[in-house]
Amino acid sequence: MAINVKSGLEDYSAKQRFNFDIYAIFEGGQELYFGHETQVNVNIVETVTIPLSNNNDAEKENSKDKELEKCYISPTKRRGVERRTLIWAPKGNGLLGDTLNCGIPHTCSKAECPICRVFGGLITSATEVENESATEKRPATTLIGRLTHSGGVAIQELGPEEKQRAMHPSLLRQEGDETPTPFKREYNQPGLLYPVYNHCLSMTDNEFSTVAYAFMSALARLGAGNPKGVKIYDAPLVREDKEEPWIVIDRYLAPLGKRPVISPSITDIKAAKKQFKKAVFSVAGKEQEPIDELTEGNFHRYVGDTAIAKLSEYLIEFEKGVLNVDAATGN
Amino acid sequence: MWMLQLVIKPTSGLTFRRMPSSILHISTYPFLPPTTMSGFLRRLKLLEAGHLPETAVKDPDYYALPPQLCPLGAYPIGQNYHIHTTKRQGIRSFKHNAFSRIVRYQSTKEVYQLHTWEYLFAENLIGYVVSEDEELLSQLRTVENFGCKIGKEGYAFVDMVSEPTQLLLEKKRAKPDTLLPGAALVGLPCKAFPLYRYAWGDGASKGISLTFPEPSDIKGFVPFVVGEVHGEIELDYYTDGNVHLPKAFIDELWKGENDD
Numbered sequence A: 001m002a003i004n005v006k007s008g009l010e011d012y013s014a015k016q017r018f019n020f021d022i023y024a025i026f027e028g029g030q031e032l033y034f035g036h037e038t039q040v041n042v043n044i045v046e047t048v049t050i051p052l053s054n055n056n057d058a059e060k061e062n063s064k065d066k067e068l069e070k071c072y073i074s075p076t077k078r079r080g081v082e083r084r085t086l087i088w089a090p091k092g093n094g095l096l097g098d099t100l101n102c103g104i105p106h107t108c109s110k111a112e113c114p115i116c117r118v119f120g121g122l123i124t125s126a127t128e129v130e131n132e133s134a135t136e137k138r139p140a141t142t143l144i145g146r147l148t149h150s151g152g153v154a155i156q157e158l159g160p161e162e163k164q165r166a167m168h169p170s171l172l173r174q175e176g177d178e179t180p181t182p183f184k185r186e187y188n189q190p191g192l193l194y195p196v197y198n199h200c201l202s203m204t205d206n207e208f209s210t211v212a213y214a215f216m217s218a219l220a221r222l223g224a225g226n227p228k229g230v231k232i233y234d235a236p237l238v239r240e241d242k243e244e245p246w247i248v249i250d251r252y253l254a255p256l257g258k259r260p261v262i263s264p265s266i267t268d269i270k271a272a273k274k275q276f277k278k279a280v281f282s283v284a285g286k287e288q289e290p291i292d293e294l295t296e297g298n299f300h301r302y303v304g305d306t307a308i309a310k311l312s313e314y315l316i317e318f319e320k321g322v323l324n325v326d327a328a329t330g331n
Numbered sequence B: 001m002w003m004l005q006l007v008i009k010p011t012s013g014l015t016f017r018r019m020p021s022s023i024l025h026i027s028t029y030p031f032l033p034p035t036t037m038s039g040f041l042r043r044l045k046l047l048e049a050g051h052l053p054e055t056a057v058k059d060p061d062y063y064a065l066p067p068q069l070c071p072l073g074a075y076p077i078g079q080n081y082h083i084h085t086t087k088r089q090g091i092r093s094f095k096h097n098a099f100s101r102i103v104r105y106q107s108t109k110e111v112y113q114l115h116t117w118e119y120l121f122a123e124n125l126i127g128y129v130v131s132e133d134e135e136l137l138s139q140l141r142t143v144e145n146f147g148c149k150i151g152k153e154g155y156a157f158v159d160m161v162s163e164p165t166q167l168l169l170e171k172k173r174a175k176p177d178t179l180l181p182g183a184a185l186v187g188l189p190c191k192a193f194p195l196y197r198y199a200w201g202d203g204a205s206k207g208i209s210l211t212f213p214e215p216s217d218i219k220g221f222v223p224f225v226v227g228e229v230h231g232e233i234e235l236d237y238y239t240d241g242n243v244h245l246p247k248a249f250i251d252e253l254w255k256g257e258n259d260d
Helices: A057-062 A075-087 A096-100 A205-221 A269-280 A305-323 B034-048 B134-143 B247-254
Strands: A018-028 A035-039 A042-045 A047-051 A067-071 A121-123 A127-130 A135-138 A141-143 A147-151 A161-167 A181-187 A193-203 A230-232 A234-236 A243-245 A247-252 A293-296 A299-303 B002-010 B070-076 B081-091 B112-122 B125-131 B147-149 B155-161 B168-174 B191-200 B218-228 B233-239 B244-246
Touching: A018 A205, A018 A269, A035 B081, A047 B081, A047 B112, A075 A096, A075 A147, A075 A205, A193 A205, A193 A269, A193 B147, A205 A230, A205 A305, A243 A305, A247 A305, A299 A305, B002 B112, B002 B134, B034 B070, B034 B125, B034 B134, B034 B147, B034 B191, B070 B247, B125 B134, B134 B155, B218 B247, B233 B247, B244 B247
Parallel strands: A042 A181
Antiparallel strands: A018 A193, A018 A230, A018 A247, A035 A042, A047 A067, A121 A141, A127 A135, A147 A193, A161 A181, A234 A243, A247 A299, A293 A299, B002 B125, B002 B155, B070 B125, B081 B112, B147 B155, B168 B233, B191 B218, B233 B244
């Protein structure tokens, strides 16, 4: 019997597919909380322990401590925030997730859903969902996500800080024993830099517009509790005299660019930036002159402000294509 | 015997789910298991040709390297790794959307359950693929810098692939670069892991194309025990003087291609 060896996605777009990667460095602009566990009255943040390799000269002096403890923005948490920004994205007077009947953990898992098509979906057994007019049957489905989140290990070796917090009752005039309940909470300290990466497999430009929208919308929402939000780190990148965001967008068939991935064992910002920058301008095995846009065959790399400009094009495509808003008129 | 050496660079923490598994404690092997490596490399070859293999909820197809190519797994250099154990709120039932609702009422069904989830953090993993077929082995050289999701969680790319190197069989005292099967470990202190190898179907080694998305003929998985020793041990090794790949481990992984 002949077997079907197709991906199941082939009917949903006639457009050329590419692989995409986003490489960026986030800067925590304020205290951030990414919970790990609660000990008695103390909320702990998630940290990771990094084994030290002695391959790197810059790190050799630290090698007497065999490991480092570093703050962390877990890729899985970033993924959760990104998916929710899509589910809660404005669509007319409603929310995108409501118009698609797609949420968490029930994902609609339809190949035509702009969220599931990229992030993936899973229906473990056939299910019925309440639709506006009737009940809709949804079969057991796996839709493989083609977006993988990575990175998140802070560069600096700066441990979390513990703060005293209390839940104050909202009374103007206090009566009786309603005293605040004090508790302690750890925070990732402001100024930490976090390299993060989003890897996208075989996507159309339209599909990548969902990734771009989720990535940019999530910036202001990362973190549990308050405050929330990170920014993309600004510093000279392409030119020495111009600060720009440290972000790189790759669009390619074959991965010709060296991947700007920062080793988690590096603690020195200067060394980390050097490693990132050197990789950014290395394409097809050659180190190139720093420039905003690098091209080699089908490989395109957009750097700094140019990467943001490119991402913005995708954001507008997402607005028009999925949220159905014309940016020019607001209608 | 020919060998390719690969440097695999993770861009995140990795989970290679340890089997047999439990539901609430997701633990990871501290190395890339041979079968996971096989699927990862095959996927990179498919990716190179622009294919995207299909999967399914029940009985998904396997896409692995053909039995002529034997991946031996990939290992952190020295003891340069750390297992990060996280606490995660996992999903108990999938039949609701309470976790993305803005207005939520109290419910006993729409709740989380606490998981612990392990991630392997390592700068690099050094992997090996061996084969008697130098030409077929060389086809893997083009995956350099290609990356893909790997294991249950995580992403990695191939940072470097060596030229095919010829190995000779030699009995000597050396530090093995891979795991050892149970039989070679009798009387040795070691960390032991249950691992699995493929049980190949009859057609597994016929008409191989690494880049054509035809599922591999795999009937199932056969469990065996492996261990990690840190010192030198006298064994039969396939070696070029630098790399020492224990014959017993290769034989164990290769069982089934010939005899069952």
